[in-house]
Amino acid sequence: MAVALRNLLGHLPRTLLTVGAIAVGLASLIFLWSFNEGLHQNMLGNFQRAIIGSVQIHHEGFFQQPELSGYIRNPQKVTEVLEKNGLNDFSRRLESFGLAASDETTEGVMLIGMDPITEPRVTELEKRIGIGRFLQPEDSYSLILGATTANNLRVKLGDQVIIVGYDRYGVMVAESFTLIGIITSGEMGLDRGMALTSLETLQEMVDMPGQVTTFAINIPQKSIDKSVSALKAQLLDESLEIMPWHVMFPVMKEWVTLHNGFLYLFIGVVLFIVVAGELNTLLLSMLERTREFGVFMAIGTTRQEVAALLITEALFIGILGTITGLILGLITVLLTGVTGIDLSILLGSTSRFYVDPLIYPQLELDRLGITISAILIASVAAGLYPAWRASLLQPAEAIRNG
C-alpha cells in the first residue's frame, strides 16, 4: 500500500497525466450521458406535448382505424378511473378523418375536436401556432390548420374553409369554418394534415353530443409504464386500448435506443483509450523499475507481493482518476444544467425534430454507476498485465539487466 503510494508520488507527473486522462475520459462520458439524456427527455417531452400526449385511451381498434363509430362507450368511467389514479392532466377529444376544402382545392386532414380549456394540460399546441391564435372556449366553428395544409389550400387567417366529415354511421356532413390559427412548428407531422377545432363544435357537427373518441393524458416520463398497467387493470372490461406514446409511435423510441447504442460504442472507445493509456504508463513504469523489482525480490518480497504492488498502483490511479473525473463531470453537468447548452450555435436558430435550442443535461444515476464501475474495472484490468510480467521477473536477471 504505502509502497504503491510512494511510487505514484515518486513519479508525480506521470501519475497525474494518467489520472488526468482517466478523469477527462470519465468526465466527458458523464457529460455526454447527461447531455444525451437531456436531449432525449427534451425531444420526447416535446414530441408528446406537441399533440399526442404521453398516453392515449381509445375504444379498441380506434388507433388503427380512426372512425367515429369507434367512440368511447363509457367516458364517465374513464374519467373516474383517471381521477382516482391522480392523473388529472388529461383532455378529451373527438378525432376522425376529414377533408378540408377551399375555393381552389381539397386536402385530407386529421380532424380533432379538443377542449380549449383542458387541452393545454396535455399539449403545448398554443406555442406552435405562429400565425393567429389557439382555440378559446367561446369559439364555435373556428379552425386551426397546419401551415403546409393552409398553404396548399391557399387560405389565410379569417378565410372560410369547408370541412367535410363522416358521422358515426358513415354519413357525410359538411360545415364552414373560420380559420383562426396556423401551426408553424416546422415538424412535418404537425404542419401537414392537422385540422383542430373545439370539441363542442365537432360534436355538434357530427351529432355526437357529449361523446369522445380519445383521452390524451399527460404523465411524467418515469411513471408512464406504471400508470399504463394500473389503468389497464382498472379498465379491463371496457373494450379500451390504452397506449403509451411509444406504442403509438415506436420509431421515436427506437431512435432513442439507437442513439444510446452509439453512446455505448463511444463508452467502449473511451474505455479502450483509458485502458491503453494506463497500460502504456504502467508497463513503462514497470520496465523502468525492473531492477528495483529485482531488488525487492532479492531482499525478500514475494512475486505475489510485487504483483499486488502494481495492481494497487493501478487501482490508486483508477480511483483517483474516477474521483477527479466524477467531480469534473458533475461540475460540468451542474453548470450546464443551470445555463443550458445552446444548440442554436450548432443547428441554427429554428428548432427541429422536437428539440429545443437550449438543452439542459440530466444525470441518470444508474448510468453514472455503470460508467464509473466500467472505468474502475478497466483501470484495474490495465494493471494486470504489467503485474503479471513483473511477477515473472527473475531477481538476478532483473538486477543485472534492469
Place this chain on the structure above:
Amino acid sequence: MTSIIKTHDLHKCYWVGTMPHPALHGINLDIKQGEFAVLAGRSGSGKSTLLNIIGALESADSGSVEVFGQNILEMTQDQRTRFRLHNIGFVFQAYNLIRVFSARENIAYVCQLQGKSKEESLEIANHWLREVEIEHLGYRRPDQLSGGQQQRVAIARALASDPKIILADEPTANLDTQTGRNLIHLMQDLNQRLGTTFLISSHDPDVKEAASRLIKLADGQIVDEWSTIPKTPTSIYSDCPVQNMPFGERVQFMIKRLIRWRRIRKPSKKNRRRS
C-alpha cells in the same frame, strides 16, 4: 567452527539462445561462521554467478548448495524468497536502494517484510543506522546520499533482517579508494564485533587485504590462492552437457532448449539469457 555454506561440485552454464556460456565448473566451497571471506578473480571468472547461486537468486545446473543445512537448489521460487528474507543479506555494487524510500525506510522495509510492526522496524532501522555511522541521514532519500553513504545504508539493510550471512558483490567497485577503505573497515568491524559472516566478491586489493580467507576463482573454478592457472586445463565446455552427447540426443536437446527458451523469453529482449 560450524559451516554456514557448503557447496558441492557446483556447475552452472548460461545459455544465450542456443549458445552455451559456461560460468561455474565444479565449485566446492565451505564457508565457516564468522569468516570474512573474499572471492577474487578476473572479470568473468564466475564470482557474481557463485554469489547469486549461494544467495538463492539463481539456480545451478548440478551440484548442491547447503546454507545452514538447507539445500537451496531444491526450493521453489517462493521458498527461496522466504529463505532470502530470513537468511541472507545482499549488498550490491550499485547500492540498489529503493528510490522512493528514505534510508531509514529502506532498512525498516525488510523488517516489515519479516512481519515486524512498523514501530519496531523503524527502531531496528535506527539501530543499524547508528551501527553504520549515518544516524543523522536516516530521513534522506538515496538520491540525496553519496555513494559511500548509500552503500552504508545497503549494509545496514542487509544486516537488519538478522541474516546468517552477508553476500556482497563488489561493494567497493563504485567508490573511491578512501571511501572504499572506510567501508571495508566498517564491514570488518561488524564482522569482528557481531560475528556476522561475510562473503565478498571483489577486485579491490584493499578488500583482499582485509580478508580472513581469500578464494580465487578462474574460469569457473577455485584455483590455488596465489595462482591463476586452473587445476584442470580441460575444456570447461564439458560442463555444458550438450557437448558430450551423441549427435541425435544433442539435436533433441537443442530443440527442447529452443522451445523452452522461446516459451520463456519474450522476443523483445535483446539479451536472451538462460539461467
